[in-house]
Amino acid sequence: MSTYQFLSLATKPCAQLGYSFHPAVGSVKPALVVFVNGLGLPQTSLQALPPAAGLPAMLTYDRYGQGQTTDRDPGDISAEDPMHGHDTLTLGVSDLSRLPLILVSNSIGGALVRLYAQEYPGTVAGLLFLDSVLANSDFVSIYPDPEAAGFDPTSLPEGVTVDAIHxxxxxMQRVFHPSNGSREGLGRKNLMQLLPHSDGPKLQGPDGRGPWVTVVGHELEAFKVEFEQMGGASPSLIEVYMNPYWHRFNEGLAKLTEQDRSKGPLQAPGAGHFVHRDNPELVFNELHEVLDKVL
Structure with missing residues (x-):
């Protein structure tokens, strides 16, 4: 069971962040593994990944207004729309030049770690993406627009209807479009402009080369069931449009570094969008593999 503590950032001393820190277990080289969760599940979802022998120090945390962090980002107080009080580029950094940093991310966390690695080149030695958010998509456009000029309903694949696409x-517009804010105040309106391509810009690690990158996606069948249960779309639409789109995005993420430092995209057996919850053993194994390369 994790013990959660609180700290205040020097740049925002009037608010506290909830975090859990696990010191290194066993004799290992100095490094820090940071888990960056998504909007849907806070850091408590990472309890299935306990510290074990051979692992370096590990840190989980909840962003402002999320999970254990009940304080809001102080900058949101004066925001016109608190649901979009700050964006994904609101970052802070310490001097990590002497400490290998490995970032493990899920969902919107995938965009956050990419932006961090871009803004502070040379600080991130390894990246483990777990079903990253589709940062360069408005989500609605994953499906064709029946109202668009030239749309031909007779060209639709078998099992796909115009009504189902509508x-x-x-x-998607109601739930996932970037115009929708979040309870934590993290806005995504400019995310497509910040990260317009999944395969670039290329990232730089501490040694002048690209970081070690592993890309893990959801299992296609498990995601079809999960997303249909959410009311998102019928299995036929997920199979024809959503899953292929997400896989192409993940193929791009695998190109953020050099080919010999890239792995994936993999499918996590039995896992929907929250890979670390549904298949913690795979995450643990892939993390160990990244650590073996970095350290």
Missing amino acids: AARAF
């Missing part, structure tokens, strides 16, 4: 696009 329903799927409406759901």
